[in-house]
Amino acid sequence: xxxxxxxxxxxxxxxxxxxxxxxxxxxxxxxxxxxxxxxxxxxxxxxxxxxxxxxxxxxxxxxxxxxxxxxxxxxxxxxxxxxxxxxxxxxxxxxxxxxxxxxxxxxxxxxxxxxxxxxxxxxxxxxxxxxxxxxxxxxxxxxxxxxxxxxxxxxxxxxxxxxxxxxxxxxxxxxxxxxxxxxxxxxxxxxxxxxxxxxxxxxxxxxxxxxxxxxxxxxxxxxxxxxxxxxxxxxxxxxxxxxxxxxxxxxxxxxxxxxxxxxxxxxxxxxxxxxxxxxxxxxxxxxxxxxxxxxxxxxxxxxxxxxxxxxxxxxxxxxxxxxxxx
Ligand code: BDP
Numbered sequence: 001x002x003x004x005x006x007x008x009x010x011x012x013x014x015x016x017x018x019x020x021x022x023x024x025x026x027x028x029x030x031x032x033x034x035x036x037x038x039x040x041x042x043x044x045x046x047x048x049x050x051x052x053x054x055x056x057x058x059x060x061x062x063x064x065x066x067x068x069x070x071x072x073x074x075x076x077x078x079x080x081x082x083x084x085x086x087x088x089x090x091x092x093x094x095x096x097x098x099x100x101x102x103x104x105x106x107x108x109x110x111x112x113x114x115x116x117x118x119x120x121x122x123x124x125x126x127x128x129x130x131x132x133x134x135x136x137x138x139x140x141x142x143x144x145x146x147x148x149x150x151x152x153x154x155x156x157x158x159x160x161x162x163x164x165x166x167x168x169x170x171x172x173x174x175x176x177x178x179x180x181x182x183x184x185x186x187x188x189x190x191x192x193x194x195x196x197x198x199x200x201x202x203x204x205x206x207x208x209x210x211x212x213x214x215x216x217x218x219x220x221x222x223x224x225x226x227x228x229x230x231x232x233x234x235x236x237x238x239x240x241x242x243x244x245x246x247x248x249x250x251x252x253x254x255x256x257x258x259x260x261x262x263x264x265x266x267x268x269x270x271x272x273x274x275x276x277x278x279x280x281x282x283x284x285x286x287x288x289x290x291x292x293x294x295x296x297x298x299x300x301x302x303x304x305x306x307x308x309x310x311x312x313x314x315x316x317x318x319x320x321x322x323x324x325x326x
Contacts, residue, residue, distance in 0.1 A: 082243030
């Protein structure tokens, strides 16, 4: 009887391994909060195609979109534990864990998306990616996220004074809480997935995000005023779990790193297309857009935020080098 059980188990194992030989040897599960079709989701799918092709089908990436694996803060922890292999997230939710990620998350640190690309495509970006390795993660590449601006359900915000006393959701980052409070508004950190109903029920007045997120989340349906103050140009990041990474051969690690790099131009193309499409959809829906806004008072108001967060020599140096980048 015992013998028979062992035999069945052995057959089971054989069958299972025969199946995995036919499929991929390595399947990496990747998380994303955004819905299918969103540029970040499509970029990681594209990366999966590159990886599959270049590994002759040995490695696959399975993308779980629409927060199927959870909200960002939780999926980051699970990636650190090795439960999730790969994660595409904003840099924001890393701010409280990885000091270096605060730098590209500083309001108005980048003068434009081009400036952000110049910095993050170069040695400064690499230093920030390298910082993930002290936190059970491997930083692979940055993806685009345009610029973030405030939207709300109440009124057109024409200047900083209009923000006074209003309640805005921010990503779960102390830096963003201080950013909103320094503008005279009140910050409520909460997961992305709770924002729609919180605006709808009036728990908060609004939130802040880029065109594609404002549109794809449906927030524009409940927040009819969007003010293009562009306070953040914070990129997305693609990370891997250090635990999953360490299981790969050096060759496979190099293959994934290269494929991730190669997915960036594709992502940027998708981003530009989606940004335009989302803007058109939001405008068509009748959202009132305030685009002619004097950013100077907003930038001035960020001084105490910089003073509070840019304290270590490392961060001071990064900020100075970013500002000096033409
Ligand atoms: C989007 C980012 C996403 C964040 C979301 C947020 O792509 O990673 O979860 O903002 O505001 O733009 O939480």
